[in-house]
Amino acid sequence: MEEELKVFEKICHEHGLKVTPQRMAIYKELINSREHPSAVMIHECIRKYYPNISLDTVNRTLITFAEIGLIDIIEGRGDPKRFDPNLRLHHHFRCIRCGEIIDFYSKEYDSLKIPEELRKKFIITGKRVNLEGVCDKCRSNKQE
Amino acid sequence: MEEELKVFEKICHEHGLKVTPQRMAIYKELINSREHPSAVMIHECIRKYYPNISLDTVNRTLITFAEIGLIDIIEGRGDPKRFDPNLRLHHHFRCIRCGEIIDFYSKEYDSLKIPEELRKKFIITGKRVNLEGVCDKCRSNKQE
DNA sequence: ATGTTTGCAAATAGTTTGCATCCAG
């Protein structure tokens, strides 16, 4: 924990970010939580001992952390729902620039086994490999 | 296309859903689009030839379709963003009932190769296997 | 000192809900 906070400060400095109490609190909350919390969840926890912190700050800080690669944004990135009528087992590549989602098929991916510990504990109804990166279009008309 | 619409009508009947022009239009739009559209995108397309259709109907219809398994909801399911401070390569299981996301590790999954066609075309920066289903807690206190 | 960060308030976007009307079966 002490260790992780040192690393945290170092990374902030490397990116020219000030180490504020709010940022510390948010980062601590994140690494102490096993729940992949949302901004609202984090805000509510921190509020208990730091009643003045605003939700905006939590939101902005999380985005900043994600931009410098300190954390990941996962699952339902706040974007609108998107729908897929293709019920065949398939996989997705998502472009982090333009948001396009491209289907692909792979026998190797399809045949992945569900790990024993999970199969015993959960009912598994879906399986998909998600790749992300930059698509060919965004790669050519790169802005900077 | 004709074929798919027959299947569509059949599935609607099986689930006691009426086959309305709106539902037909929405389903057609979905299967003709390669873009994994959002509700707003679908609404805007249909509007061009069916100006009276409301966005609510599109939203409700898509949810209904997903409930009967006719389509999938993917990527950013409209839920709030969630954050993950764990930067080690790992994978997720997500409970479709309670929304909990559980990390797991798997050497087999980690070592998946990126398919040749994708590697040549895109820059791949992330890879993750997403499983979904029902977690142990939700399995025991099942509501119905 | 000074430029970044914060908190507040207001704006925006996506989604959901209540209700009266409409229409597929």
Added chain:
DNA sequence: CTGGATGCAAACTATTTGCAAACAT
């Protein structure tokens, strides 16, 4: 006919933005 489906309006939730005040460096 009749119950489910639709359209409208309003509510709600998540997120973003502008700006003045506060604070880390």
